Amino acid sequence: MQRLPAASLVVLLTSLLAAAPACKGDRANDNATGDKPDSPAAEAGEGAPTAEAGAAEAGAAEAGAAEAGEAEAGAAEAGAEAGEAAAETSTGGTGAEDTTGAAEAGATETGEADPAQALLESVKTLDTEDDAAKKALGDAVAAGASKLDAAKIANERGEALLTKGESERAEVFFVWASEAHKLYAEPVFNLAKLDAYAGDLEAAKEHLVELEKRGNKKLMKKVGVDPAFTPLLDDADVRKIYEVQ
Known part of the structure; x- marks a missing residue:
């Protein structure tokens, strides 16, 4: 075997020592670029953003539900106010006082006695003097009573007088009635x-x-x-x- 000169050995050893750190650097680079399988810690690191996103979505859903609940409550309150407004409108806008006032006004108008009817009623009673009764018959017709109604009242008074034996007084009202309405x-x-x-x-x-x-x-x-x-x-x-x- 041929021996290498000492100088050559020195150069070879120097080259080997220089190559050893480079190999270690390549291994570190492989680990950094992910050539090896991900470690559990790395997977956990990747899962953390997903969990945070889910939590954010859940928070958003809760916030949306809360806003929806507030919107429903607001709609219910608006409906209640609309119902109260409608109730006030149906009662005339000012409540029972206006309705009562209108009823009282109507009662006052309808409660007034009909003057013609009052005159005819006075003829019915025999306490009314004959002359006053005849005048009341004429006044009743002038006030709007129908001639037929007045004739009937006069005839009724005559019949009442005839029942009492007052034939002469009765005749006066029979004559008045027969002349007041020509078909009666x-x-x-x-x-x-x-x-x-x-x-x-x-x-x-x-x-x-x-x-x-x-x-x-x-x-x-x-x-x-x-x-x-x-x-x-x-x-x-x-x-x-x-x-x-």
Whole structure:
């Protein structure tokens, strides 16, 4: 074997010593660039951001739920205020006082007595003097009462007086009623009875003819059965009246 000169050995050893640190550096670089499998610590390091992101998302979800709850509560409060506003509007905006006032105003208007009706009521009572009663009948018509209503009241007063035996007083109101309404037959029938009872058959017959003109068949038939007209039942004209079909 050939021996190397001493100088060559020195150069070779120097080269080997210089190469040894470089190999160690390459291994360190491999570890730094991740050529070797990741260690558990490295994986844990990578998982930490994910956990932090999940926590952030959970916090955001809780915040969103809280905001949604506040929004629902606000909507409920707004609905309650709207309901109160609607209730106030339905009561006129100022509550029961306005409604009560309107009701009182209506009661005042409808509570006023009808002057025409009051006059007619005064005619009904026999405590009212005849002259005052006749005037009240005219005033009632002037105040708006219908002539038929006034005629009926006058006839009722006449019948009440006749029941008391006051035939002369009764006649006044029968006449007034018959003239107030030309189709109202009741007072004409009563006048015919008064004449028949008084023995004035011609006057009674005249009133019966007027009764026929007014066309109240019920009263015309009644002539044939009322004792007051017995003296006139054989009269051809009167028979025609009470035999009406």
